[in-house]
Amino acid sequence: MEGWGRYPHHESEAIDCRLPEALAGTVAACVGLIGRGNGRSYGDAAIGEYSTLMCRGLSRIRSFDPTNATLTVEGGVMLSDILRSFVPRGYFPPVVPGTKFVTVGGMIASDVHGKNHHRDGGFGDHVSELKLVVAGGEILTCSRTRNPELFFATVGGMGMTGIIAEATFRLRPIESGWIAQKTIVTKNLGEALKALQQTEDATYSVAWIDCLLQGASLGRSLIFAGEHASLDEVGGMPEADRFAAKNEGRFSLPFDLPQWVLNKTSVAAFNELYFRAGARKAAKTSLVHWDKYFFPLDGILEWNRLYGRRGFLQHQCVVPAEDALAVLSGILERFARSGKGSFLAVLKKLGRGSGLLSFPAPGYTLALDLPVTQEVFRLLDEIDEQVVKAGGRLYLAKDARQSRHTFEAGYPRLAAFKELRKITGADRHFNSRLAKRLGI
């Protein structure tokens, strides 16, 4: 079994679960168990120590109340399904990550952040209630008022408190399925950080950095700010076009690409084209389909095979605003110099996280992909030290390799989390490879 990055690879018994009634018994009967949604976390978070509960079969929507746009779903419901049913009816999920092929359970367990984190918080902030199957098989209802400790440990808790059987959250009403997008071009990282600060009023904002450039152009980026386009903005579009659906994943990589395909020249050429195309759109507002704005990578199914059989790592850290420029330029410089670049890096502004182990913290987050090689591990270890020294941390949903030391330094509320695991018996019951590796 492996995560989206295809590194590391571990043996674990896959246990199928299709009926909610069967959950309690299955959970009670297993140890060294962890829940798995759609396996879109990159590393070893969704690989159970001994067994892994496949939650995709828990894929039924329980109810939708249009008077307050409240949706209750089973934990294995896919975000793509929610979008397919509800965008045409004028609703959008409160927070979405960069891929729609994730489950609601996975989004809560990772407390995923979207391009609107600076304004709306993480997915967990919008969950009003959840049903959690805890060690022993008991099903507990958790919310901010009922079992609140368990609630805040489960949001961002990477499955280590139990199995999320059901969750309730609100959708946001939208007038169209289009995003009114403004593109800002910045010459370097300093400008990019400033621009993200200035676009804070926008609902959505994100920066794409060309990470091959060095020196004065280090951190050259395109910043995409977006709003759900109003009825006025989409003009006289007929309703069918206002909420037009697009086909999911048209193209998939049928085989692993050999490693030489992704070299410095091909990536540099790609980035140059990408930036020129983006810069052409700068200054004016354009309408972009929601699918393309939020999920550009989903158009290529199985793009993780781009990096070949050895797999790849994603490195995502968050650093407080004060030191962000220094630390993040340090990171970009190291990668540019090492020539281990990815296509692009993504930079976002984050706000406060709510769960005990939630990743978001006020500051800037940088995420980049790196093919697995021996040198990369050493390089990343050094970088992690810089990150935690500046008061930052690494995202567990993307992690495959960080050390216990950097983890412990980055998550100050870890002790409370461990204590809660002990009290509920979760520490002996729910264990992923990530939990073992980091000693949680």
Next chain:
Amino acid sequence: MTGICKTLLLIGGTSDIGRATALIYAEAGWNLLLTGRKLSAVQREADDISARTGANVLVHELDILATSHFEDFVGVVSPLPDTVVCVVGELGEQSRAERQLEHAAMIMRTNFEGPALLLGLLAERFAARGSGSIVGISSVAGDRGRASNYVYGAAKAGLTAYLSGLRSRLSGSGVRVLTVKPGFVRTRMTHGMKLPPLLTAEPREVAQKIFTVAEGGRGGDVVYVRRIWRPLMTAIRLIPEPIFKRLRL
């Protein structure tokens, strides 16, 4: 939603093909009545479909082996549905069926007796009204008995023959009778089996086919979901018995 307000009765609403079919009809604006052996399980599907599509979905508990309840059930189904789709089926275990009469009988009754009796009853009422579509899900396994699954295959062959007779009888009456043979489908029934991709359909593909043939009126009376199955099964039927029995398919 469009204002068609037709009703689909789906027998076997908790199966993967049943769920996919119900969704396709609901998306097209139909009202649904789903049946299943266990009420809580059908209700879960009904809630899901109505939350996704806004459709009206009612449920009814009905065990396909409880044939003595069929008349009562058909009596209370009101209004009479416009289309009935029966997706009930049980593969069972061939080797167990060879040793245990009870298991063999369960396979035969689930795949033949129950669906045939129920669809037969509904056919009477459809005929009296003079309209409606009756869709039975049979199987390519019914096209020829094979060593590896002939108990299931024989039951499906029975259903195929029953539907074909019903179709002849009702021809010209305004009632359509369709036999759908899905071939391999990626469902709970085939979970864990190695399936040839070219011959294997997704539940949604089967559902879409049922909908277009039953409601669009296109396609024949006997439908193979993937076209390639028709020549393939014709060829298999043509193999002479002395050779076929040695192939141990």
